Amino acid sequence: MRRKIAKKIKAKQDAKALIPDLLKKSKLAYKKGDKKLSLTYSKKIRFLYMKHKIKLPKTIKRQLCKHCYRVLIPSINCRVRTNNNWLVIYCLDCKKYTRILLN
Template sequence: MKERSRNPATKKIARERIAVLFEQARLAFSGHPELSNRYVELARKISMRQRVRIDREFRRQFCHHCYAFLVPGRNMRVRVHRGNVVVTCRSCNRKMRYRVVRPHAGTT
């Protein structure tokens, strides 16, 4: 297995590549959904190898169980239930819940 680089510039490059892969997955989904899943797999491998967290906007674009690229209305269902956004992957039928935090009424 390839050894992890200690150079901090590689983390920046890894984040950029992850962003590019998710953009490619979005563009390729309409014609080739399996290719989009492969792009997600590559992005995850890069993040694990370089120990870089995948940004929140990208983390919510793939299923955390089957790692399929998710597009609302096509292969995922989104519901709001008791302060949570419940995302159901239609590939594996697993549910992921994301907490919705609202600002306090007194805070401006």
């Protein structure tokens, strides 16, 4: 039983280490014009954090679209504006907003 828990913890750590690398790959693929490959990578990130219940840091969370799970690259496929203490991120792929309260 204890071995099973240790295995689970190790899998979670492995997944955590994998996420920044996947994000980098996804961005590179998007910049090269391969949107399908980019989406595969960013969906894999979602799969990992959902499966292992990983809480993503703010820096990574803001680089992924909440609605279509694509990677967000400012000035290429998203628009970032501030409006009345809100940070508004507009995804140009699915045309939806994400708002983050600033303080």
